[in-house]
Amino acid sequence: MNVLFVCSRNEWRSPTAETIYRNHPTIFAKSAGTSSSARIKINQKHIDWAEVIFVMEKKHLQLIEQKFGNHFRQKIIVLNIEDVYQYMDEELIDELKTKVAAYL
Incomplete structure (x- = not known):
C-alpha cells in the first residue's frame, strides 16, 4: 500500500512517519510538506501515487483541498499531531504508531 504522510515543512513529523x-513489509511510505518552504513540496504526483494520505493537522487537509481540489479517490486522514516535536522524537513515534495503526 502506498502511504503519503504530510506536514508543513516536511522536516520533523512527516519524515519521522516515513522513516x-x-x-x-506491506507499506511503501513517502512524505511531503504543504509549505512553499517545505523540504519536499507536495505535488500532483504524490497525490496520484498515494492510496492513503495521512496529514498531521486539519490545516494540511484544507491546503491540499485548496491546491488539488477536494475530489480524491483515496482517503485523507487527519492525525491531529501538533508541530511540537523534533525528527524521530520518541513521543512523536509513539503517537504516530498509535494513530496510524487504527487505519492500517
Whole structure:
C-alpha cells in the first residue's frame, strides 16, 4: 500500500512517519510538506501515487483541498499531531504508531 504522510515543512513529523514505515513489509511510505518552504513540496504526483494520505493537522487537509481540489479517490486522514516535536522524537513515534495503526 502506498502511504503519503504530510506536514508543513516536511522536516520533523512527516519524515519521522516515513522513516518509521520505510521498512514495513506491506507499506511503501513517502512524505511531503504543504509549505512553499517545505523540504519536499507536495505535488500532483504524490497525490496520484498515494492510496492513503495521512496529514498531521486539519490545516494540511484544507491546503491540499485548496491546491488539488477536494475530489480524491483515496482517503485523507487527519492525525491531529501538533508541530511540537523534533525528527524521530520518541513521543512523536509513539503517537504516530498509535494513530496510524487504527487505519492500517
